[in-house]
Amino acid sequence: MSNGTFGIGRETRIVRSGARRVFTPHSPVDDISHFFGREEEASRFVSVINTEGQHVLVFGDRGVGKTSLAITTCRVLLQRVMGGGKYIEKRCDSSDTFESIVLNVLRALEIEHQNREMTQTTNRGGKASIKIPVAGAELDSHRQNAVKVLHQVSLSSPSWVAEQLQSKPGIFLIDEVDAVAGKEDRKKLAELVKLLSDNKSPLKVVLVGIASTGSDLTAGHPSVQRCLKEVQLKRMDDDDIKKIIRNGFKKLGQVPTEEVVTRITDISAGLPHFTHLICLKCAEASVVSGNKHIGSEVLTAALIESVKDSENALKDSYTNCLHSFNKPLEYKVIVLGAAQCKGSEFRAYDIRQQLQDRVGLDVEAAIISRRLTAIAAKAGGIIEKCGRGYYRFVDPRMPSFVKLLHGADKQSAA
Template sequence: MSSGTFGITREKKIISSGARKVFTPHAPVDDISHFFGREEEASRFVSVINTDGLHVLVYGDRGVGKTSLAITTCRVLLQGIMKGGKYIEKRCDSSDTFESIALKVLQALEINHQNRETTQTTNEGGKASVKIPIVGAEVDSHRQSAVKILHQVNLSSPSWVAEQIQSKAGIFLIDEIDAVADKEDRKKLAELVKLLSDNKSQLKIVLVGIASTGADLTAGHPSIQRCLKEVHLKRMNDDDVRKIIHNGFKKIGQIPTEDVVKTITDISAGLPHFTHLICLKCAEASVISGNKHVGTDVLKAALNESVKDSENALKDSYTNCLHNFNKPHEYKIIVQGAAHCKGVEFRASDIQQQIKVFVKFDVDQKVVSRRLIAIAARADSIMEKCGRGYYRFVDPRMPSFVKMLHGADAQSAV
């Protein structure tokens, strides 16, 4: 079937299906009706943010759905519980500082952030005698004294910023705070949270970032623990991943087979980004074919499209690493076996077992160990040594990408 000029006919069908509203791999979920799984974490988030003096820090690995949880929950809070207030969102990058973040909230709340000068006039009154020919009289005498007052803006001061915004109501979501390079700027953010908490401000701060501990994102501020509650967002369990798959396809009138659901769940490994990505490509293919049933043939095509649509950093890291070896095919099998290992860390024996299961042949453990050491030794490697005999992927999303790349089938990796 022709897709029309520049694929416009195809695009119209996909847009009409609503698939890109339900499955959103490249943007956070921001509609409660499309938010599946994470009910427990969302409930805790609501409880914390709705408590006087408490603010929230959401942290975890890349791709676990931190921003989706934060945005969706904040909007539910403002609409259903807080009944008012403003929602302000700031996504940080490496150029951001405490001052640029403070400027965002001041502008959003329409608070004057320019130096200005005002004049305060004081009236001093009294009675003065005035001599007028023939008639003597007393009249009021007034003197005015004017004092100029300079209202100076100090965007670098957490206490000054807190004083300006503490009387406002709403939620200020600061996303990707790990991108803020200077630790002093992150300390100032923590100090701002503490000051707002001390003053029982109705403006709540939600910090979101990639980290293994909450202290990494607040630069270890010593006195923030009592007012900043941490929500460590871990990978989804398989049941929650299946919720995304089943509920998402149901919304657009499609039905995936159990084999498709199982494969997508396995590849996702608890990372909803990959769930959304593969489901979207399956949904698009089914819309074009006109078949509401999503089977393994659709899945195979969808995996190829998913790889093309994946983040360049993942594709480049994988390709550059393997292409540096004389026999990339052998190293590819090692990486494939590592991707199927359960848990974050693995040994050569674990990889050997996974190769046996998925590639269907035996490989000597010493060979696996030598290849594994060679991969981890490279400066630009996708793996690193994390203990005696133990290794892990540098980017926790890499195993999902590898399984997706090879169709979640070891035969396609050979």
């Protein structure tokens, strides 16, 4: 085999190239030298967290790069601004509670977090009088008392946790806060932030999660706004997406054509996850072939590999929705037109325009409207109605996946 047993030769070349350190679709960017396009948001993050009593809440849609911004900026802060301290990261899931989250930071900072019984010994001294027949005398008397006391831990109490943490310098990043199911648990996290702020703690808390508003992640805690500053990440603009593409390929010594840059930018639709995914597949193909020039042929092959490597939840939602109709191809065309629309909301008229301009199909608006209504009526559908005549994708990443799939389909058909 030219690539060695089980493709080991191919993998060895890719690993040595460093492509998977530059383009990281499946993990956050954690190296400042690979971080592009979020300078303005990073600057606000640094300014806020370096202010006494201030903590940070980073929120936005899935796939916009929230965790990458938070991790990269936190590490730069610790190294260059805050002068040290520990960096502790906790990624939440649906089983997490306030107690399980704070247990993570208590352990990392080696703070006692279990109830235990301790013995304290006290000495009591004094003069003891004794009487003897000849004379009276005083002797020194010492008594030792052993008292058992309980080291009381209260992991469910934000005030107790804040008391343990308030003198510890560092950053505690709590990622995917939206996964925490309990509203009371999110309120307690907000209360902990407020108490650390009140005590001017050198330990900074960074909350990261998927949300449309910051209050979604703090369960609407009323008094945390003054100390928990919001950094909302929206979709990146095209220039910043192109910066990721060009700078990444430049680091690898590879050269994409302008057509490739434009197509990747269009598919990404402001979501850096898809930029990294497609670029990685292009870079891998370039490394294996030894050709540093990345043209349309490399890109179209990379799109097929990108679809295979896409998140199963997206693939399953798309496939299940279309296959639930008798004529899935008709609905596939409508979904493709919707994916091409600019903005998060669209109408039947907007889809008709996109199909005319991009695919060369002229479909009546009334037919498109009926198909949209049918898709939105499906349980677990990929499109939902958001107003009179207006629709949107349930998952904001779906338009990019649909365009990615369309590009792969064209290559397969060819």
